[in-house]
Amino acid sequence: MEQTIDNTSGAAGTRTGHFLKQNLREYGMLLSLVAIMVFFQVMTDGTLLQPLNLTNLVLQNSYIIIMALGMLLVIVAGHIDLSVGSVCGFVGALAAVLMVNYEWHFVPATIVCLVVGALIGAAQGWFVAYFHIPSFIVTLAGMLVFKGLALALLNGQSVGPFPETFQKLSSGFIPDVFGGTDLRLTSLLLGVLVVLTMVVMAWRVRGNQQLHGMETEPMVLFASRNAVFGMILVALSWLLATYKGLPNVLIIMFVLMVAYDFVTSRTTIGRRIYALGGNEKAARLSGIRTERLAFYTFVNMGVLAALAGLVFAARLNTATPKAGLGFELDVIAACFIGGASASGGVGKVMGAVIGAFVMGVMNNGMSILGIGIDYQQVIKGLVLLAAVCVDVYNKKK
Amino acid sequence: MDDAILDMRGITKRFHGVTALENVNLSVRAGEIHAVVGENGAGKSTLMKVLSGVYPHPEYGGEIRYLGQERRFSGIHDSEQLGIIIIHQELALVPLLSIAENIFLGNEQAKHGVIDWTLAHRKTRELLAKVGLKESPATLITDIGVGKQQLVEIAKALSKEVKLLILDEPTASLNESDSDALLELLLELKSHGIACILISHKLNEIAKVADAITVLRDGSTITTIDCRDRDVNGPASEDLIIRAMVGREMADRYPKRTPKIGETVFELRDWRVFHPIHTEREVVKGVNLTVRKGEIVGIAGLMGAGRTELAMSVFGRTYGRRISGTVRMHGRDIDTSTVGKAVAHGIAYVTEDRKSLGLVLDDSIAHNTTLAHLDGVSRHGVIDEGREFAVANDYRQRLATRCAGVHQPVVNLSGGNQQKVVLAKWLFADPTLLILDEPTRGIDVGAKFEIYTLIARLAEEGRSILMISSEMPELLGMCDRIHVMNEGEFVAEFDAGEASQEKIMRAIVKAGT
Numbered sequence: 001m002e003q004t005i006d007n008t009s010g011a012a013g014t015r016t017g018h019f020l021k022q023n024l025r026e027y028g029m030l031l032s033l034v035a036i037m038v039f040f041q042v043m044t045d046g047t048l049l050q051p052l053n054l055t056n057l058v059l060q061n062s063y064i065i066i067m068a069l070g071m072l073l074v075i076v077a078g079h080i081d082l083s084v085g086s087v088c089g090f091v092g093a094l095a096a097v098l099m100v101n102y103e104w105h106f107v108p109a110t111i112v113c114l115v116v117g118a119l120i121g122a123a124q125g126w127f128v129a130y131f132h133i134p135s136f137i138v139t140l141a142g143m144l145v146f147k148g149l150a151l152a153l154l155n156g157q158s159v160g161p162f163p164e165t166f167q168k169l170s171s172g173f174i175p176d177v178f179g180g181t182d183l184r185l186t187s188l189l190l191g192v193l194v195v196l197t198m199v200v201m202a203w204r205v206r207g208n209q210q211l212h213g214m215e216t217e218p219m220v221l222f223a224s225r226n227a228v229f230g231m232i233l234v235a236l237s238w239l240l241a242t243y244k245g246l247p248n249v250l251i252i253m254f255v256l257m258v259a260y261d262f263v264t265s266r267t268t269i270g271r272r273i274y275a276l277g278g279n280e281k282a283a284r285l286s287g288i289r290t291e292r293l294a295f296y297t298f299v300n301m302g303v304l305a306a307l308a309g310l311v312f313a314a315r316l317n318t319a320t321p322k323a324g325l326g327f328e329l330d331v332i333a334a335c336f337i338g339g340a341s342a343s344g345g346v347g348k349v350m351g352a353v354i355g356a357f358v359m360g361v362m363n364n365g366m367s368i369l370g371i372g373i374d375y376q377q378v379i380k381g382l383v384l385l386a387a388v389c390v391d392v393y394n395k396k397k
Numbered sequence: 398m399d400d401a402i403l404d405m406r407g408i409t410k411r412f413h414g415v416t417a418l419e420n421v422n423l424s425v426r427a428g429e430i431h432a433v434v435g436e437n438g439a440g441k442s443t444l445m446k447v448l449s450g451v452y453p454h455p456e457y458g459g460e461i462r463y464l465g466q467e468r469r470f471s472g473i474h475d476s477e478q479l480g481i482i483i484i485h486q487e488l489a490l491v492p493l494l495s496i497a498e499n500i501f502l503g504n505e506q507a508k509h510g511v512i513d514w515t516l517a518h519r520k521t522r523e524l525l526a527k528v529g530l531k532e533s534p535a536t537l538i539t540d541i542g543v544g545k546q547q548l549v550e551i552a553k554a555l556s557k558e559v560k561l562l563i564l565d566e567p568t569a570s571l572n573e574s575d576s577d578a579l580l581e582l583l584l585e586l587k588s589h590g591i592a593c594i595l596i597s598h599k600l601n602e603i604a605k606v607a608d609a610i611t612v613l614r615d616g617s618t619i620t621t622i623d624c625r626d627r628d629v630n631g632p633a634s635e636d637l638i639i640r641a642m643v644g645r646e647m648a649d650r651y652p653k654r655t656p657k658i659g660e661t662v663f664e665l666r667d668w669r670v671f672h673p674i675h676t677e678r679e680v681v682k683g684v685n686l687t688v689r690k691g692e693i694v695g696i697a698g699l700m701g702a703g704r705t706e707l708a709m710s711v712f713g714r715t716y717g718r719r720i721s722g723t724v725r726m727h728g729r730d731i732d733t734s735t736v737g738k739a740v741a742h743g744i745a746y747v748t749e750d751r752k753s754l755g756l757v758l759d760d761s762i763a764h765n766t767t768l769a770h771l772d773g774v775s776r777h778g779v780i781d782e783g784r785e786f787a788v789a790n791d792y793r794q795r796l797a798t799r800c801a802g803v804h805q806p807v808v809n810l811s812g813g814n815q816q817k818v819v820l821a822k823w824l825f826a827d828p829t830l831l832i833l834d835e836p837t838r839g840i841d842v843g844a845k846f847e848i849y850t851l852i853a854r855l856a857e858e859g860r861s862i863l864m865i866s867s868e869m870p871e872l873l874g875m876c877d878r879i880h881v882m883n884e885g886e887f888v889a890e891f892d893a894g895e896a897s898q899e900k901i902m903r904a905i906v907k908a909g910t
Contacts, residue, residue, distance in 0.1 A: 205782075212783030213790070215802065267778045268771040275768055278757035285715060285746065285754055286769040286822070287736040345759060 027225075028390075029339065029354045034232075036358060040365030047368050048361070051243030054236065059170060059315060061360035062249040063088065063308035064327065065353055068334040069260045070304035072352040073297045075335050076264075078277040078344025079128060079135035081298065082328050083142030084305040087120055089324030090150040091309030096159040096319030099166060106166040114306050120146070121302020122295070129294035143328070151321045160318025170315035173245040184245030191237025191246070194254070195230040202226060249311055256304075261349040273297065277344030333380070334359055337387040358383070402427040402464060402592050403561060408447055409458035410440075417443045418457070418616045425561065425609075428590045430583055432603040435613035435642055436841035441596050444613070445563055449483045450476040464560075480560030484550045484567065490538045497521040497534035500553045524552040528582055542701070544575030551582065562586065563594045566839070568602060572700035572867060573902075580606050598841065600635045612641040639842055650842075651874030652850045654857070658877065659690030661728070662861045663744075663830045668722035670703075670710040676718055680706045682885040683722075688830060688861040693852065695876035696865045697901050703885040704865045705749060708832045712746040713739045726829065740769060743829030747819055749838060749865070751812075755819040758808040762800055763789035765807055765818050770826040792821035796851060813844025820851065831855060832863045837871060849875060869898045881905060 041048045048054075067084050074081045091113050098109040120142070127138045161167075178185040202222075209216045216222070240246055264270035275283040276290050284290045308327075313319050338355030340347025359380060366376045403425040410418040418440045425431045433441050447457045450470030461468050463479065470476045473483075490499045497517050506517040521534035530548040538546060547567055554562055564583075568576040576599075583593055583606055597603055603610060610622040619641045639650075663686075670681035680703050688694045696704045709716035711724060713736030724733050726742050733739040739746075748754040756765055766789040767774050774785040789803040796817040800810060807818050816836065823831060833852065837845045852875060856862050866872050872879050879896050881889040881904040889904035 208781070208783045209786070212787045214783060214786045215804070266780055266782070268775050268780060269778060271764065271768075271771060271780060274760065275757050275764075278760050279753070281754050282757055283768070285712075285736060285748060287713070287740045288768075289735070289737065345757065 029351055030229075033354050033358050033361070036361050036365075040361060040368075044365060044368045048365055049239060051239045053364070053368070054239050055243055055247060057360060057364050058240075058247055058250050058253075060364065061356055062170070062247075062253050063312045063315075064330050064334060064360065065253055065356045066256060066304055066308045066311065067301075067327065067331045068338075068352040068356045069256055069349060070297075070301035071331045072260075072335050072338070072340060072347050072349055073264070073273055074135070074301050075332075075340045075342070076277045076344060076347045077273050077294055077297045078280065079294065079297070080332065081124070081135065081139045081301050082332075083120075083124065083139040083146060084301065084308075084331055085324040085327035085329075086143045086146035086150065087117065087302065087305040087324070088309040088312060088327055089319075089322070090120075090146040090153070091117055091306040092313035092319045092323045093150040093153040093159070093321070095166075095310055095313050096162070097153055099162055100159050106163055109166075110310060113310055114303055117302040117304075117306020117309070118299050119302070121299040121305070124302070125295040125298025128298060129291045135298075147325075150323070154319060154321050156321055158318050158320045160316075162314060162317055167314050167317055168248060170247075170249050170311050171317075172248040174248060174251060176245055182242070184241045187245035188234075188237055188241040191234055191241070194237075195233050199226050199230060252307075252311075257349065257353055264349050269293075274345055277346075279345070330356075330359060333384050337384055339391060355387075358387075400426050401462075403448075404462040405444075405448065405459065406462070407459035408444065408461075410443055410447055410452060410456070416616055418447070420459070421613065421616070421618050422621075423611055423618070424621070425592050425594060428587055428592055429608040430587055430593045430595055430606050432595045432597060432607035432610045433613065434597065434600070434603065434610060434638060436843055439613040439642075439841075440616040441613055442565060443616075445483055445565065445594070445596070448476070449473050449481055449563065477557060480558055481563070482554040482557055482559045482561070483563040484547075484554060484565065486566040488543075488546050488550055490546055490549060492539040493537060495535045495537055496525070496532060496541075496549050496552075499538055499549060500524060500534075500556050502553075504557065520556065521552070524555050525549075527555055528552045529578070542575075544571045544578070547571065547575075547579060548582070551586075559591060561592045561594065563596075565596045566598065567595070568597065568599060574699070576602065598839075600638055603638070604635060610638060612638065614642060642842060650846065650849075650870075652846070652853045654853045654875075656691060656693075656856065656877050657859075658692045659859070661687050661689050662726065663688040663863075664723075664725040664728075665711065666723045666725070668707065668711070668724075669720070670706055670717035671719040673716065673718050680717060680885050681710060684882075684885075684887055686863075686880065686887070688863055690861055691856050691859050692878065693856050693862045693864055693876045695872035695879040696863065696882050697869060697872050697879055697905075698867075698882035699905060700867060702882045702905075704882050705834055706885075707882070708746055708834055708863070708865060711739070712736065712744060712832065740826055740828075743827070744832065745769070745823035745826055745828035745830070746832045747823055747834060747836060749835035751815055751819050755822075756807050756815060759806055761804045762793065762798070762807055762810075762818055763803040766792055766803070766821045766825055769822050773825060788825060789821075792825065796821055797847060811841075811844070813840040813847070816840055816844075816848060817851075820848075824855075828860065830861045830863065832865070834865045835867065836864065837866075837868070845871075869901055872896075872901075873898065 037048065067088070071081060071084065094116060095109055095113050098104045098112065099106060124138050124142050127133045128135045173184070174187060174190070176184040176186045206216055206222060217225070237246065264273070272283065272288045272293055275286070275288060276293050280290055309324065312323060316323070334356035335347060335352045336342065336355070337358055338347065338351030338353070340352065362380060362383065363376065366379065401424045403423070405421065405423040408418050408421040409416070421440065421444055423433070423444065433444070435441050446452050448461065450473050453471045454469035463481070468479070491502065494502070500521050501517050506513050506520065518534045525532060525534065528548045528551050530545055530552065532541060532545060538549065551562070567579055571579065580602055583595070586593065595603065595607065608625050610624060612619040612622070622638070665684060665686040668681055668684045668686075669679060672678040672680050684707060686694070696707075698704050706716050710720050711733055714720055714734050715736065724731050731742045733742060733744060752758060757768070763785055767785050771780065774781055774788055786803060792798070793800065793803055798814050798817040798821070800814060807815055810818065836852065837848055840848065852862060852864070864872065864876060873896055877893050879891045879901065880887045881901050883905050889901070891900060
């Protein structure tokens with residue numbers, strides 16, 4: 001190839017500017033989320049960030065975000081999973097049958113549900129990874145199968161309510177050890193603690209990078225990014241603390257987010273998934289067991305879809321045959337808005353999470369504004385298209 | 398020049414301020430074969446893209462005169478109308494369509510949108526006869542070899558009334574006999590008055606057919622050598638061309654080595670491999686092979702002889718079925734049934750197809766470097782990014798990989814530098830036996846020398862090297878011992894001293910009859 005001249009971009013601008021340009025995608029995503037939030041905050045006269053609404057926002061999007069974590073891995077590995085919505089609904093139905101009809105305790109029921117999710121993922125993953133059937137087809141089949149099974153399991157009726165302990169999964173809040181009534185101090189302190197831990201971790205990573213002479217984020221950016229991010233998190237936890245505190249599901253979500261971010265960006269498994277999606281043949285010839293890896297991304301997706309199904313069922317306090325309908329679209333859209341590539345190998349966990357929040361905030365904001373469900377769909381579709389267009393444009397430049 | 402069919406004057410082209418071409422001149426006479434040579438990145442392809450209208454008129458500076466008039470092509474369509482046809486290195490054929498369909502793709506023999514297949518097939522037969530390809534027009538492209546596909550491309554060009562044919566590295570992926578056939582065809586076309594611009598790295602071929610050679614370096618014309626007096630002066634000397642290409646005297650094209658050969662390290666006994674789809678076809682037929690410590694063993698042969706298949710079947714059974722035979726390392730039988738096991742036993746395989754099999758193109762140099770040996774930069778499955786960076790940087794320096802930094806995606810690197818990244822990946826896995834499959838394919842002369850030097854150094858460090866190559870001079874220049882492979886068998890073996898191109902060729906031809 002002749003035109004592969006080293007594109008060492010000239011010493012245009014300062015180092016900060018240069019770094020910003022290189023990482024435009026990540027900062028850009030975060031900025032657009034903030035911009036969208038500010039926009040709706042203003043448009044709704046401050047309703048968006050009211051503690052009650054904020055709590056709702058978290059609860060409404062928790063299951064989408066949980067599934068987006070798994071979907072991101074599937075997409076990065078070069079596949080797609082269309083069945084997550086149906087699996088979500090099916091597991092919710094299973095949970096209802098076990099806990100309501102058979103009166104199981106919620107712990108064994110939850111475990112059984114997660115195992116069933118893993119088995120569903122394993123079955124689909126086996127066809128995709130070892131039998132080499134395109135994931136689109138396998139999971140399209142799965143989508144129909146599990147939608148039907150959910151219907152069969154519930155006999156076409158809603159089943160509920162769930163035992164109260166199980167409802168706490170979605171509607172519960174972490175207990176306040178200080179017994180505060182106006183301000184849940186525990187929640188606030190937890191938020192502050194998390195922010196401090198994150199900053200310390202980031203600082204250590206940065207130190208390690210510098211130790212080995214890597215190019216690091218310029219100090220200005222590092223400090224301001226962490227400051228802004230930290231302040232937002234503290235502010236959000238303060239807001240939530242003035243209502244009922246941090247929702248249980250937020251804690252689950254946050255732990256999963258951090259764990260998946262770590263796995264994808266820092267571990268060998270994560271690296272191998274990116275290599276698998278980037279160039280499967282090259283990955284295999286580098287000694288990576290590509291089939292097993294693809295299989296496990298589907299198993300993982302199954303477990304997360306099951307967890308999301310439980311969270312969703314607990315939130316509604318009933319399992320309905322229509323639960324999970326269309327979730328797969330929101331989940332996949334979140335990943336692509338977050339910068340994942342449909343051809344695999346590209347995408348970040350934090351991107352998918354931000355993508356999910358972009359969708360969530362828009363859903364919530366537009367509902368408050370009284371925009372009909374019809375135009376909400378149109379706007380969401382256009383936003384998805386626009387986000388991917390910006391990606392493609394940036395890549396071409 | 399009055400008889401010039403094409404005269405490009407003072408062509409200048411810049412990409413975002415980076416000069417790709419600076420005041421380049423190229424003049425092609427009617428009915429001549431004009432070779433354009435230069436290292437990778439010298440600007441050959443860019444020049445051809447200017448000529449064919451890929452970069453339309455105002456995007457470049459200078460003047461193009463073609464058939465006696467100044468031309469300003471605004472797209473590839475304009476240049477094709479006037480009979481300038483370019484055949485790219487990566488062939489532009491649709492694999493699952495027939496030869497006839499491909500030849501008339503975009504130019505269908507149709508009335509009111511309905512294709513006249515009888516006419517199309519008749520015309521295709523005529524064209525195929527012209528290029529000397531004995532295939533049915535209904536044969537699918539995917540069912541014929543690269544050599545024949547190349548001929549189909551030329552037939553397609555002929556169907557468009559070509560006057561100036563541009564071939565970009567046409568023989569890069571062809572074996573010797575297909576290359577020769579192609580060059581014969583070019584001479585044949587020349588006798589019909591079709592001019593040809595030939596871009597190639599293979600200087601011996603150029604010396605054989607070219608009437609003129611233009612050498613580009615760093616985006617400028619260095620010289621144009623007239624070879625028409627070939628019969629009087631003899632063919633243009635390769636050394637002269639190479640000197641002009643690299644701008645320096647190249648005393649040796651291969652590094653000097655003093656082999657220190659030790660005990661036998663790697664052994665293959667009665668290795669048999671069958672085709673993955675046509676399972677009754679034996680692709681490797683009972684091969685025995687030994688490689689000693691510090692030794693470079695070459696495998697010569699034509700394309701399709703089974704060399705890559707042999708290497709890949711040993712390397713984690715990544716090719717073939719019903720594989721049998723024994724692999725031994727340091728005298729002990731080893732299991733190489735998966736890539737992971739092969740790597741663990743110290744075998745590394747550097748593929749001939751670095752883009753689709755060797756690299757994750759969109760990923761960074763650092764990530765590609767550590768991919769085959771992530772354990773070397775991680776603890777308990779957690780990657781130490783700092784260590785990874787240090788490792789990648791270390792290999793970057795040792796291999797003199799030219800890049801902006803190890804975080805640069807490998808897709809932007811030149812062929813030679815990409816090959817260095819693949820080598821770095823396998824060197825980091827610290828192999829005892831390094832299998833190199835066409836290690837210098839598509840790499841320019843300067844970078845080739847660097848790769849050779851590196852290979853020599855690795856042998857000196859005591860590694861065993863198995864080198865597969867279709868370029869005989871390269872094998873002769875580097876190897877201590879050369880096996881000749883033909884149709885799945887080793888048909889001859891030569892020591893470095895006694896081997897010659899003629900002997901190798903003779904061994905192949907004799908085995909074939």
